[in-house]
Amino acid sequence: MEETIHLEQVLPEKIEERSFAIIGEELEQMGIHLKPDEELIVKRAIHTTADFDYAANLVFSPDAPSLGIQALKEGAVIVTDTNMAWSGINKRKAESLGCQVVCFMADEEVARAAKEQGCTRAAASMEKAARLFGGVQTAADDDRRDGKPSNDTENQKKPPVIVAVGNAPTALVKLYQLIEEGRFHPALIIGVPVGFVNVVQSKEWIISRTDVPYIVARGRKGGSNVAAAIVNALLYQTSPGR
Amino acid sequence: MEETIHLEQVLPEKIEERSFAIIGEELEQMGIHLKPDEELIVKRAIHTTADFDYAANLVFSPDAPSLGIQALKEGAVIVTDTNMAWSGINKRKAESLGCQVVCFMADEEVARAAKEQGCTRAAASMEKAARLFGGVQTAADDDRRDGKPSNDTENQKKPPVIVAVGNAPTALVKLYQLIEEGRFHPALIIGVPVGFVNVVQSKEWIISRTDVPYIVARGRKGGSNVAAAIVNALLYQTSPGR
Numbered sequence: 363m364e365e366t367i368h369l370e371q372v373l374p375e376k377i378e379e380r381s382f383a384i385i386g387e388e389l390e391q392m393g394i395h396l397k398p399d400e401e402l403i404v405k406r407a408i409h410t411t412a413d414f415d416y417a418a419n420l421v422f423s424p425d426a427p428s429l430g431i432q433a434l435k436e437g438a439v440i441v442t443d444t445n446m447a448w449s450g451i452n453k454r455k456a457e458s459l460g461c462q463v464v465c466f467m468a469d470e471e472v473a474r475a476a477k478e479q480g481c482t483r484a485a486a487s488m489e490k491a492a493r494l495f496g497g498v499q500t501a502a503d504d505d506r507r508d509g510k511p512s513n514d515t516e517n518q519k520k521p522p523v524i525v526a527v528g529n530a531p532t533a534l535v536k537l538y539q540l541i542e543e544g545r546f547h548p549a550l551i552i553g554v555p556v557g558f559v560n561v562v563q564s565k566e567w568i569i570s571r572t573d574v575p576y577i578v579a580r581g582r583k584g585g586s587n588v589a590a591a592i593v594n595a596l597l598y599q600t601s602p603g604r
Numbered sequence: 605m606e607e608t609i610h611l612e613q614v615l616p617e618k619i620e621e622r623s624f625a626i627i628g629e630e631l632e633q634m635g636i637h638l639k640p641d642e643e644l645i646v647k648r649a650i651h652t653t654a655d656f657d658y659a660a661n662l663v664f665s666p667d668a669p670s671l672g673i674q675a676l677k678e679g680a681v682i683v684t685d686t687n688m689a690w691s692g693i694n695k696r697k698a699e700s701l702g703c704q705v706v707c708f709m710a711d712e713e714v715a716r717a718a719k720e721q722g723c724t725r726a727a728a729s730m731e732k733a734a735r736l737f738g739g740v741q742t743a744a745d746d747d748r749r750d751g752k753p754s755n756d757t758e759n760q761k762k763p764p765v766i767v768a769v770g771n772a773p774t775a776l777v778k779l780y781q782l783i784e785e786g787r788f789h790p791a792l793i794i795g796v797p798v799g800f801v802n803v804v805q806s807k808e809w810i811i812s813r814t815d816v817p818y819i820v821a822r823g824r825k826g827g828s829n830v831a832a833a834i835v836n837a838l839l840y841q842t843s844p845g846r
Contacts, residue, residue, distance in 0.1 A: 367805045367812075369777065374724040377774075381800040412798045412824035413655060446829065449691040482616040532619075535611065556654045558623040563609045570609075582654035587688065587829045 381409055389417060399427040403577065406595040410587050419580045426550060426575040430596045433522035433549035437461055440524045440593060441491045442586075443484045443555075447528040450590025455597045455604055462521075466490050484530030488537050492546035495523045522549035524596075528589030531555045531564035538567045541574055551576045552592050554584030623651055631659060641669040645819065648837040652829045661822045668792060668817040672838045675764035675791035679703055682766045682835060683733045684828075685726045685797075689770040692832025697839045697846055704763075708732050726772030730779050734788035737765045764791035766838075770831030773797045773806035780809045783816055793818045794834050796826030 372380050385405050389396065394417050396404050407416040437460030442448045448465040456463050466472045466487035476486040525548045527533045534553050540546035553568045553576055555561050565578045577592055598604065614622050627647050631638065636659050638646050649658040679702030684690045690707040698705050708714045708729035718728040767790045769775045776795050782788035795810045795818055797803050807820045819834055840846065 367808050369802050369805055372801050374718070374722070374774070377724075377801050384800040409800075410798065411653075411655075411827060412800065412803070445691045446688050446832070449687045450828070476616070480616070482619075532616070556652065558626040558651075558654065559614050559619050560611050561654070563611055566609050585653060585827075585829050586692070587827050590688070 378409070385409060388414070392417075394418075397422075399425075402599060403427060403592055403595040406591045407579070407588050410591040411585070413583070415581075415583060416579065416588070419583060421569060421576075421578050421580050423569075423572075423575045423577075426577050427596065427599075429575045430524060430550040430552075430577070431599050433524055434459055434461055434596055434600050436522055438522045438524045438549060439464060439495050440526060441465070441488075441495070442589060443467065443487060443527045443533040444529045444586040444589075446586035447526055447589040447593075450587055451526075451593050452597055452604060455594075455600075459597070459600055460521075461597075464491075481536070482530055482532040484527075484533040485536040488525070488533050488540060488546075491523070491525065492540045495520060496540070496546040524548060524550045524552065524593070526552040526589040526593050527555050528552075528584060528586035529555050529557075531557065531560040534564035534568055535560070538564075538571070541571065548574060550574075551578075552589055553577070554579040554588045554592065556584040556588075557582060620651070627651060630656070634659075636660075639664075641667075644841060645669060645834055645837040648833045649821070649830050652833040653827070655825070657823075657825060658821065658830070661825060663811060663818075663820050663822050665811075665814075665817045665819075668819050669838065669841075671817045672766060672792040672794075672819070673841050675766055676701055676703055676838055676842050678764055680764045680766045680791060681706060681737050682768060683707070683730075683737070684831060685709065685729060685767075685769045685775040686771045686828040686831075688828035689768055689831040689835075692829055693768075693835045694839055694846060697836075697842075701839070701842055702763075703839075706733075723778070724772055724774040726769075726775040727778040730767070730775050730782060730788075733765070733767065734782045737762060738782070738788040766790060766792045766794065766835070768794040768831040768835050769797050770794075770826060770828035771797055771799075773799065773802040776806035776810055777802070780806075780813070783813065790816060792816075793820075794831055795819070796821040796830045796834065798826040798830075799824060 382405055385408050400422055404417055404420050408414055440463045442465045445465050451463050453463055467483055472483050472486045472490055476483040551568055551574055553565050561582050568576050569578055624647055627650050642664055646659055646662050650656055682705045684707045687707050693705050695705055709725055714725050714728045714732055718725040793810055793816055795807050803824050810818050811820055
């Protein structure tokens, strides 16, 4: 086979660079021009799936990428809804920024709460995240409060939160409710659950909000790998190096 | 939004069942009829990606699903090329069968070997897997040896190996070489790396072999999530229950 199927010779450390170049070339051939602040996110989603649909289905609230990057620079807590997404996030890079990456899907308390409430563990894990990390004020909120002194324990000590949902639409629906109830105010929601039951709807719920920044993969597609790729794309834009 | 976007009411424990029913209906509408032994694998790949391309691009060597299920029942070692794929595999189910799930991507020795050899860590991790688990004879090999007594330490004590590659084509290329050199004989290769550099070619190399069972996602698509989904689809067919 070595003779009939030709391998491209690329050094290990150059494979990703070459991949991104190919993605860029093909997007250009398709006549697709990405916005500068969204470009590396969209390309990384395509890189992780080989699916160019993400050039069309990823939708961003205004300034979502820069707000996400800012939150990471402030040492955000990154909450995922799957251990797979957790695994896919570059923890070394996250930790270098003081960011913590957490997933409560294997948490005993979450399993118990889900059983008691008849909800999914993913939904219960969002409840837990809101309880631990909720009540956070964003920089924008602080501005709106016009210098009114904030409550130190409530608003100052907690880091911003980025929630990355790659699997469970029930997690997005729960997030919507928690925000509605004023119990959670993530700095960014990455809403890319995948699937066939309430996935499309849950994403439209998040897109309908004007008070929370989001990056959403409209439609059925998404996944834990896409969630991790988007987080990594933001992480890699905080500073050079991995 | 609750009023304008309607959520389908499905109990948490019924979401997957409902998803598979939708996938089945849509495949039928597309006029796609899956082979019985491949059906649950293809549907789970679609379930994890919402991408119906997998109905066309997943290719199977003869009896690959049943050989994979047999290997799992015999307590196979499952080797993955990413921690994400490792995370996505149902370890409880695997362990209930005596199967071990391993990934060497974070292994110090592998990192060192990759650096020394100028290869990817994924390729070096396949070397390590071959060293630890290689030289295995399959049931088919035993039959071919016509009752010739086998060497206990070499052939009998080592479990069969399933290699699930969801990310790195370099891992597949290395696997091809290890098999060629007689150093590794996996019971099944799940070859679903994703991407743009040598991904298509590495899969065709595996497909060209007639001596190793494979399940391959032809083309560029695949991923750690797809690799895990295929392993889980096989695991769930070994016996009822998760």
